[in-house]
Amino acid sequence: MTRDELLYYLGSVREGELYGLFKAADIVRRRYCGDEVHLRGIVEFSNYCVRNCLYCGLRRGNDKLRRYRMGVDEVYEVAKRAAGAGLKTIVLQSGEDPYYTLSELCEMVERIKGLDVAVTLSIGERSYQDYRALRLAGADRYLLKFETSDERLYALLKPDSSYANRFKCLEHLSSLGYQVGAGNMVGLPYQSLDSLADDILLFEELELDMVGIGPFIPHPDTPLGGFDCGKIVATLKVVALTRILTRNAHIPATTAVATVDPEGRRKALCCGANVVMPNVTPPVYASDYRIYPKRARWEDSVTKAKGLVCSLGRSVGRGYGDTLKERGRKEGFTPP
Ligand code: SAH
Ligand code: SF4
Numbered sequence: 001m002t003r004d005e006l007l008y009y010l011g012s013v014r015e016g017e018l019y020g021l022f023k024a025a026d027i028v029r030r031r032y033c034g035d036e037v038h039l040r041g042i043v044e045f046s047n048y049c050v051r052n053c054l055y056c057g058l059r060r061g062n063d064k065l066r067r068y069r070m071g072v073d074e075v076y077e078v079a080k081r082a083a084g085a086g087l088k089t090i091v092l093q094s095g096e097d098p099y100y101t102l103s104e105l106c107e108m109v110e111r112i113k114g115l116d117v118a119v120t121l122s123i124g125e126r127s128y129q130d131y132r133a134l135r136l137a138g139a140d141r142y143l144l145k146f147e148t149s150d151e152r153l154y155a156l157l158k159p160d161s162s163y164a165n166r167f168k169c170l171e172h173l174s175s176l177g178y179q180v181g182a183g184n185m186v187g188l189p190y191q192s193l194d195s196l197a198d199d200i201l202l203f204e205e206l207e208l209d210m211v212g213i214g215p216f217i218p219h220p221d222t223p224l225g226g227f228d229c230g231k232i233v234a235t236l237k238v239v240a241l242t243r244i245l246t247r248n249a250h251i252p253a254t255t256a257v258a259t260v261d262p263e264g265r266r267k268a269l270c271c272g273a274n275v276v277m278p279n280v281t282p283p284v285y286a287s288d289y290r291i292y293p294k295r296a297r298w299e300d301s302v303t304k305a306k307g308l309v310c311s312l313g314r315s316v317g318r319g320y321g322d323t324l325k326e327r328g329r330k331e332g333f334t335p336p
Contacts, residue, residue: 005243006025010234011189012257019207022271025240032248033274037309038239038321039302040089040120040252041082045070045290054157055188057219057290058095064221069097072104076111082280083115083301089321090117091143091277095212096124097290113138118320120181125165128172135176140322143172145212149202150195153188170206179323181210181250186238187230188216196238204245207324210247210275214256215239216294219327232261236271243272248324252276258296270311275321278305283284 010022030081046069049058057065070078089232090112100108103137121134122143130143146166148154153161174181184199203211215230235257245249250276252270261267265276278301279286298304309316 001241001244002203003197006200007193008281009241010028010136010193010196010335012172012237018233025243025272026270027088027128028244028247029272029274032326033250035314036317037269037312037314038250038275038304039087039309039319040091040095040275040276040321041069041079041085041087041302042084042091042092042276043075044279044286045075045098045187046097046099047285047289048097049124050098050101051096053260054223055216055270055292057221057292059222060319064202064266065286065290068288069099070282070285072108072111074166075108078280078282079112079117080115082302083180085282086316087278087302088117088317089120089141090115091120091122093143094124097123102130102133106133109134109137109139112307118322122133125161126290128176131169131172131176131178134222135178139178140320141179141181141210143181143210143212144169144185145185146170146199146202147183147185148188148191148192148195149184149198156190157188157244158274173266173332179209180206181212182206182208183210184214184238185214185230185256186235188199189224189225189227189310191216200238200241200245203242203249207244209325211246211251213244213251214241214254215260217256217259219290219292221283229260230256232257232267235260236267239268240271241274250321250323252277255279255296258320259292259294262296264296265308266312269308269314276305276308278302 052059118140120141121139151163215235251273253265253273257264257268
């Protein structure tokens with residue numbers, strides 16, 4: 001698909017045309033990823049953050065948020081329960097929180113790896129040496145969304161961050177043999193269709209193993225609280241187009257999609273997505289991991305996720321759900 005074609009679909013409001021697009025994405029998903037849906041259990045272990053991203057409720061400037069940190073033992077126990085429920089991937093996510101030492105983070109990864117699961121980290125920008133140590137500790141994958149490919153918009157939304165460094169981090173992660181995920185938000189203030197087309201082209205160009213796509217959801221305790229929420233249809237278009245371009249990247253039906261539409265996860269799974277991320281953070285903490293308000297929450301998230309997958313006539317992935325890209329992580333890989 002050319003950039004013009006991407007733009008055409010991003011701008012289209014014709015129902016029949018969009019139905020065709022979603023159907024095409026579903027066919028591509030089936031051909032390149034099969035009918036397995038992979039479940040990833042996400043543990044949000046700290047909501048402290050040193051950054052001040054304008055869109056996010058965890059930003060350091062938000063003094064209305066009650067903050068928490070889980071200890072290494074506590075994170076391990078939660079991961080153990082999730083592994084016991086059959087999950088084969090644990091995602092560890094947090095704000096950028098320098099409270100944890102590198103060796104504590106490595107210990108967290110190492111112990112969880114002992115549960116026979118894949119470990120994904122989503123803890124923001126760090127040095128090459130940190131990424132290397134965490135990879136050696138056993139981390140398999142890393143999620144670091146670039147949020148928008150529009151450099152000016154990026155600078156506006158992430159005033160204390162560097163666009164160049166974000167991509168440098170993605171490069172480092174890839175060179176260390178991580179399976180790498182990036183992604184964006186759809187419906188950000190001042191975001192153009194052109195930049196959304198560029199986001200999708202960049203997903204393809206970076207040969208990402210995973211792509212996370214979610215609508216922007218305004219948070220009242222942030223500077224962007226007064227802006228409009230990203231639309232479900234716009235988000236589904238980006239999911240579908242990303243599937244068609246990247247073919248076999250793992251694409252989750254995100255919690256953000258479920259937050260703007262109660263049927264959001266099901267819809268995303270029907271137009272390109274092949275991953276669901278049940279939240280296994282203890283409820284006492286999860287309610288304070290308010291990156292945006294009114295986050296969709298399943299009571300018994302693993303059972304609900306399995307139920308959703310089965311109701312679509314698809315099967316729950318039984319392996320680790322590693323990358324489907326050919327240049328995937330080799331066994332016994334030693335980082336440079
Ligand atoms: N601190 C790490 C990981 C936690 S934030 C990082 O920033 O990479 C995880 C994701 O939450 C971000 O990548 C962003 O895409 C999403 N997010 C934050 N605020 C949001 C909002 N208001 N609406 C939708 N998604 C949001
Ligand atoms: Fe921190 Fe990530 Fe939120 Fe930015 S998006 S404020 S880095 S948690």
